[in-house]
Amino acid sequence: MRDRRMAWFGIARGAAAITLALGVATIFIFLSSETPWTALRYLLIGPLVTFRDTGISFNAQYLYQILAAMIPITFTGLAVTVMFSANQFNLAGEGCVLTGGFIGGILGVYLNINSGWHAVVAVLIATLACGLVMLIPALLKVKLGASEMVTSLMLNFILLNLVNHYLNFQFADRSKGATMTKPFQPTAIIPSLVPGNSKLTVGFIAAMAATALVAFFLYRTRWGYAIRMIGINESFALYSGMNVGGTIILSQVIGGMLSGMGGSLEVLGRYQTYLWRDLPGYGWVGITIAILAKNNPAFVPLAAFFIAYLNKGCLLMSTYCDVPVEMIDIIQAAIFLFFAAEQFLSGYRQKLVVKTTQEDLMKLDASLLNGGENHA
Amino acid sequence: MEPSELVVQMKGITKIYPNGIAANRSVDFSVRAGEIHALIGENGAGKSTLMKILFGLELPTEGEILVNGEPATFASPLDAISKGIGMVHQHFMLVPSLTVAENIVLGMAPRKSGLFIDYKEAVRLTMENAEKYNLHVEPDARVADITTGMKQKVEILKALVRGARVLILDEPTAVLTTQETVGLFKELKALREQGFTIIFISHKLNEIKELTDRITIMRGGKSVGVFDTDSISEQEISRHMVGRDVILTVEKDEATPGEVVLQVDDLHYVNEWGKRALDGVTFSVRSGEIVGIAGVEGNGQRELVDILFGLRLPEKGDARVGGKSLIGQPQARIRNLGVSYVPEDRMTFGIAETGSIEENVISDRFHHRRFNRGPLFRMKELHKESDQLILDYAVLCKARSQEVGMLSGGNIQKVVVAREFSSDPILIIADQPTRGIDVGATELIRKRLVDLSRAGAAVLLVSADLNEVMELSDSLIVFYEGKIAGCFDDGLWDDVMMGEYMLGIKRQSDEEIGRASYA
Numbered sequence: 051m052r053d054r055r056m057a058w059f060g061i062a063r064g065a066a067a068i069t070l071a072l073g074v075a076t077i078f079i080f081l082s083s084e085t086p087w088t089a090l091r092y093l094l095i096g097p098l099v100t101f102r103d104t105g106i107s108f109n110a111q112y113l114y115q116i117l118a119a120m121i122p123i124t125f126t127g128l129a130v131t132v133m134f135s136a137n138q139f140n141l142a143g144e145g146c147v148l149t150g151g152f153i154g155g156i157l158g159v160y161l162n163i164n165s166g167w168h169a170v171v172a173v174l175i176a177t178l179a180c181g182l183v184m185l186i187p188a189l190l191k192v193k194l195g196a197s198e199m200v201t202s203l204m205l206n207f208i209l210l211n212l213v214n215h216y217l218n219f220q221f222a223d224r225s226k227g228a229t230m231t232k233p234f235q236p237t238a239i240i241p242s243l244v245p246g247n248s249k250l251t252v253g254f255i256a257a258m259a260a261t262a263l264v265a266f267f268l269y270r271t272r273w274g275y276a277i278r279m280i281g282i283n284e285s286f287a288l289y290s291g292m293n294v295g296g297t298i299i300l301s302q303v304i305g306g307m308l309s310g311m312g313g314s315l316e317v318l319g320r321y322q323t324y325l326w327r328d329l330p331g332y333g334w335v336g337i338t339i340a341i342l343a344k345n346n347p348a349f350v351p352l353a354a355f356f357i358a359y360l361n362k363g364c365l366l367m368s369t370y371c372d373v374p375v376e377m378i379d380i381i382q383a384a385i386f387l388f389f390a391a392e393q394f395l396s397g398y399r400q401k402l403v404v405k406t407t408q409e410d411l412m413k414l415d416a417s418l419l420n421g422g423e424n425h426a
Numbered sequence: 427m428e429p430s431e432l433v434v435q436m437k438g439i440t441k442i443y444p445n446g447i448a449a450n451r452s453v454d455f456s457v458r459a460g461e462i463h464a465l466i467g468e469n470g471a472g473k474s475t476l477m478k479i480l481f482g483l484e485l486p487t488e489g490e491i492l493v494n495g496e497p498a499t500f501a502s503p504l505d506a507i508s509k510g511i512g513m514v515h516q517h518f519m520l521v522p523s524l525t526v527a528e529n530i531v532l533g534m535a536p537r538k539s540g541l542f543i544d545y546k547e548a549v550r551l552t553m554e555n556a557e558k559y560n561l562h563v564e565p566d567a568r569v570a571d572i573t574t575g576m577k578q579k580v581e582i583l584k585a586l587v588r589g590a591r592v593l594i595l596d597e598p599t600a601v602l603t604t605q606e607t608v609g610l611f612k613e614l615k616a617l618r619e620q621g622f623t624i625i626f627i628s629h630k631l632n633e634i635k636e637l638t639d640r641i642t643i644m645r646g647g648k649s650v651g652v653f654d655t656d657s658i659s660e661q662e663i664s665r666h667m668v669g670r671d672v673i674l675t676v677e678k679d680e681a682t683p684g685e686v687v688l689q690v691d692d693l694h695y696v697n698e699w700g701k702r703a704l705d706g707v708t709f710s711v712r713s714g715e716i717v718g719i720a721g722v723e724g725n726g727q728r729e730l731v732d733i734l735f736g737l738r739l740p741e742k743g744d745a746r747v748g749g750k751s752l753i754g755q756p757q758a759r760i761r762n763l764g765v766s767y768v769p770e771d772r773m774t775f776g777i778a779e780t781g782s783i784e785e786n787v788i789s790d791r792f793h794h795r796r797f798n799r800g801p802l803f804r805m806k807e808l809h810k811e812s813d814q815l816i817l818d819y820a821v822l823c824k825a826r827s828q829e830v831g832m833l834s835g836g837n838i839q840k841v842v843v844a845r846e847f848s849s850d851p852i853l854i855i856a857d858q859p860t861r862g863i864d865v866g867a868t869e870l871i872r873k874r875l876v877d878l879s880r881a882g883a884a885v886l887l888v889s890a891d892l893n894e895v896m897e898l899s900d901s902l903i904v905f906y907e908g909k910i911a912g913c914f915d916d917g918l919w920d921d922v923m924m925g926e927y928m929l930g931i932k933r934q935s936d937e938e939i940g941r942a943s944y945a
Contacts, residue, residue: 270803272793279789282778289735289767289775290789291758404442404487 064342067388068356074384079373089371096370097362112362114248119358120351121319122147124257125312126336127343127350128264129305134345135268136301137281140187142202144333145209146180146309147316148326152213153179154314155324156221158238159231168237173314180310181303183209188302192295198302210329223323230325240319253315258351260308265347267304277301309333338382341389357382432495433459433592433623434480434511439489441475449475450486451647457592462614462624464634464655467644467667468836468864473627476644477594480625481513482506512585513594516601518577520569526576527552527565530584555587560616574722575606579613592623599633600861601890603722604925611637631660643667667865676869678876681900681916683712686944687853687884688734693743695729695908703729704740705908709942711853716875716885718899720892722928726908727888728770731857734886735767736760747853761790764852768842768859770888776842779831783823784812786830787845819844820870836867843871847878854878857888872898892921903942906930913942 075093080086091101097116100109126143133140157172187205190196223232240251268274276297280287288294312332317324335357342356343349364378434457441450450472457463465473478484480491482500491498493509500506503513520529527548528535536547552565561579569577578598585593595614599607614624614637628634634641635655643650643666650666688711695704703726711717721727732738734745736755745752747763769775777786788808791797797807812826819840823833830841839859846854856875860868875898879885889895895902902914904927912927912934926932 266802270805271801272798272803275785275792275803279778279781279785282781283774285774286776286778286789289757289769291756291761292789293758400442400444408442408448 060344064389068385070388071381071384075377075381078377078380079367082377083371083373085371089367089373092367092370093363093377096366097359111246111248114244114246114250116355116358116362117254118248118250118320119361120354121251121253121257122312122316122330122332123335123339123357124351124354125260125308125315126332127339127354128260128336128347129308129312129333130336130340131343131345131347131350132264132268132277132308133301133305134340135281136277136298137284138188138191138298138301138305139199140184140202140302140305141199141333141337142184142187142205142209143305143309143336144329144331145202145206146183146306147313147332148213148329149183149209150176150180150310150313151317151326151330152217152313152324153310155231155234155317155321158234158318159221159324161238162235164237166237166241168235169240169318172238172318173240173311176314177307177311180313181307183310184302184306185299188299191302192298206329206333214327217324217327221324228325229327230323233322234318234324238318239322240315249320251315251319253319256311256315260311261347261351264308264350268347273297273300309336338386341386431458432456433493434625435492435495436476436480437490437492439476439479439491440487441472441479441484442487448647450479452489453644453647453649455642455649456652457623457625458640459623460618460621461639462618462626462637464638464641465625465627465644466629466631466634466641466663467650468629468866471644471667471864472647473644474596477513477596477625477627480506481511481594507588507590510589510591511594512588512590512592514578514581514585514596514598516596516598518581520577520580522568522570524569525565526563526567526569526572526580529569529580530555530565530587532584534588551587552583555583559583559586559613559620561586561613573606574601574724575603575609578602578610582613586622591621592625593617594625594627596627597629598626599628599630601723603928604892604921605929607633631663634663635660664865676872676876676897678898679880681715681879683715683900684882685713686710687713688745688747688886689943690730690734690745691743691943693730693733693740693745695726695733695738695740697729703908704733704743707743707905707908707910708940709903709910709913710944711884711886712944713852713882713884714879715900716879716887716898718895718902719886719888719905720895720902720924720928721905721911723890725905725928727857727905730905731767731770731855731888734855735765761849764850766790766846766849766851766854768846768854768856770857770861772839772842777830777838780829782827783816783821783830783833783841784808784826786841787812787815790845790849815844815848818848819874834864836863839863839871840867843874847874851878851883853884853886855886855888858890859887860891860894861889892924896921896924901942904928906933910939910942913939 076090079089083089097112098109099106126147129143154172154176157175161168161172163171187198187201190201191198217229217231221231222229240253243250243252243254268278276287276292277300279292280294280297284294316332339350339353339357342353360381361378364375364381367373367377368375436453436455439450439453439455440448442448453472453476455476465477467473475484479486480500482503482505485501491500493511498509521532524532527545530552531548536544536551538544549565552563556563561583563576563579563583564572569580582593598610602610618624626634626638638655641653641655641658641663643653643663645667690707690709693704693707697703707726707730709717719727729738733740734752736752736757739754747765750763752760752763752765773779788797788811797804797811809826816823816826821840821844822837830838833841843859854875859871859875872894875885875887887895887898896919900916902919904911904924906928907930911930912932
């Protein structure tokens with residue numbers, strides 16, 4: 051009884067946070083736009099439909115684009131979920147997306163495998179490499195006690211500059227005006243799932259499979275169990291005889307691998323050459339997603355869909371109306387605030403708790419009157 | 427009864443915590459001016475919550491408080507203090523690195539030229555009040571260096587200096603020796619003579635009979651009744667507390683000790699404050715016996731247990747189980763040797779608070795082959811194991827998936843004990859296994875401990891509860907200042923004698939102490 055009511059409260063609180071955040075966005079839209087109603091229409095339902103003079107019709111290509119945009123952020127969301135579950139505030143997912151994308155891209159250009167395995171091998175090597183990269187903050191944490199938050203944040207910029215260095219001096223295609231590699235070989239391109247230019251690739255299936263695997267890993271294996279217990283109480287885990295250091299390293303390596311896989315699938319699925327010159331931002335979004343999903347891997351795709359939908363809505367709004375695309379940052383920040391605020395609606399929660407508790411107690415009293423002696 | 431004689435009245439107090447625990451349900455509680463009033467009940471009965479509300483640490487969900495007949499709302503302890511209510515917590519709220527005088531004037535320090543703390547004036551104020559209330563303390567001693575009994579006096583003085591007329595004492599004797607308790611009672615009675623009102627929270631029936639005028643008994647968050655102490659027997663009190671008669675003695679057969687399981691040799695350790703916490707401790711625990719360690723807290727027991735479980739490294743000495751050293755070993759290895767450990771601080775080491783009961787009972791065995799198939803858990807086996815343990819140890823809960831943090835203290839400890847006792851240990855280190863839990867859980871845990879030892883396990887019992895060590899142990903070691911002050915065989919002890927060894931008044935000869943070791 052209480053559990054179900056509290057679960058509904060959790061969902062209602064999430065919905066309220068989103069509604070309030072959109073409310074904040076609406077205020078800014080009305081402040082900045084000449085045609086606020088049109089802008090709102092694009093933001094809220096634009097991502098799914100085409101507006102015509104004759105009315106509105108469902109737009110499948112838009113939906114595919116949203117699903118395609120979910121691919122990298124589902125991976126980073128899962129990565130952050132695993133690391134946060136072990137109470138590791140590792141922020142190098144961002145750098146790993148970039149590094150994974152770069153390594154995947156280079157292998158896409160230079161590796162010679164004449165079949166679809168080319169893409170698979172490129173992605174897997176990128177994945178493993180990012181797992182190794184994550185050993186740096188993990189080992190510094192376990193062996194020297196250095197805060198993984200600081201080291202991983204710094205690591206992002208080391209990775210960015212390393213990648214840029216090698217891109218500029220080793221792999222840049224000098225025949226092009228901009229800095230980019232030679233084009234990927236066709237065998238390295240991640241195949242598309244649907245016709246059209248939506249970039250909805252096999253990577254989406256990989257993201258869903260990764261979601262299922264991570265959920266199983268965290269809740270159905272001994273390593274996932276150890277990760278979660280360390281996340282709840284490290285002293286307890288140590289005292290129980292768990293390998294705390296090893297598990298902390300494992301969680302961060304898995305986080306790196308997931309981020310690297312997301313980055314390489316994105317690069318080989320969306321582009322023809324490697325051309326990122328800056329951190330792509332997917333790692334940061336992954337943190338938002340993990341918080342929206344309350345560190346539950348099963349909710350990560352839902353949160354990723356929500357963010358992708360919102361991004362698309364903002365893009366349409368800024369394309370067809372006079373609202374700047376930066377609005378997305380305001381909305382995300384507002385959602386983040388309301389979600390992260392533990393005290394949000396806590397007064398209402400307390401009332402709910404008092405009510406259910408009193409009901410439970412009355413039932414207990416009644417059963418004691420009837421049953422009498424059974425309470426031992 | 428004229429209402430004006432009631433210095434404190436709490437009417438219809440209900441408190442529901444954010445986690446849904448109803449700690450108080452329409453409790454009425456009142457105290458007459460100038461009495462010592464006992465508040466008694468099992469752990470989880472709601473005594474502490476009621477007192478926290480009276481001291482302004484918690485806001486009641488419903489109900490009102492009257493002080494001297496006038497309604498009062500306490501949003502913080504400052505409000506309570508301004509109404510003349512003071513509290514001495516079970517865990518002292520003192521700054522160890524400051525002196526006694528500094529602690530007493532903390533937050534209200536006398537000043538010199540408006541800027542600097544006038545330490546001399548603080549000492550004078552301390553001395554004056556110590557004299558006035560007959561609570562003798564050394565103003566210049568650092569709190570870290572004084573005894574527990576002395577710390578308690580400092581706490582009481584602190585409250586009195588702040589103008590308290592009503593003193594709440596939360597289980598004040600839990601940490602004291604017999605002699606110190608006698609001293610405390612004298613001081614409290616003297617305070618009563620001077621017109622102070624004292625609310626005395628305790629589990630110990632004999633103390634309540636000796637000290638108090640009236641008793642309020644709580645059970646399950648409600649007040650069961652108020653009684654004049656003279657007109658109610660200990661048996662009646664205990665019946666009201668638990669709703670049944672409690673047998674506080676444990677039946678046990680004579681021990682038949684076997685081989686030495688744990689051998690501790692000449693352990694030396696200096697703790698983080700530079701205190702010589704262990705100074706050449708040597709003893710053995712044999713299979714089939716319970717060896718109790720008695721002593722005032724802070725005489726090396728904590729450090730000993732930590733060393734045995736690999737949490738600290740001694741400077742010198744060794745501890746072996748079955749011939750293999752425990753020193754500096756990882757906990758997994760120590761557990762593999764057959765050692766299990768009921769930690770003193772159960773919320774920090776014993777459980778993962780937001781984890782389920784199941785996740786908590788499997789934490790030492792989740793990697794065993796029978797719970798895993800390939801990379802996956804065999805969920806059915808895990809469920810079976812946890813359901814069995816919940817049943818065996820009578821953990822009161824809705825389901826194995828319930829959050830451990832939502833259980834009562836006694837049931838949380840049952841979860842810890844269920845795990846630690848069920849792994850076929852050859853040595854059980856039980857550190858304060860029944861501290862602060864209800865009588866029912868205490869009985870169950872003590873009985874299981876005796877059963878396990880009679881089935882062949884070696885048990886090392888460390889407890890600040892003198893009755894517990896005396897009741898359960900087959901032989902007893904008293905710690906004083908990091909050394910063994912005495913060791914005793916079954917039945918050859920009483921609490922007065924123990925107190926003398928615990929306070930360092932007496933010490934056995936080296937030959938007698940040597941009997942603790944069988945190596």
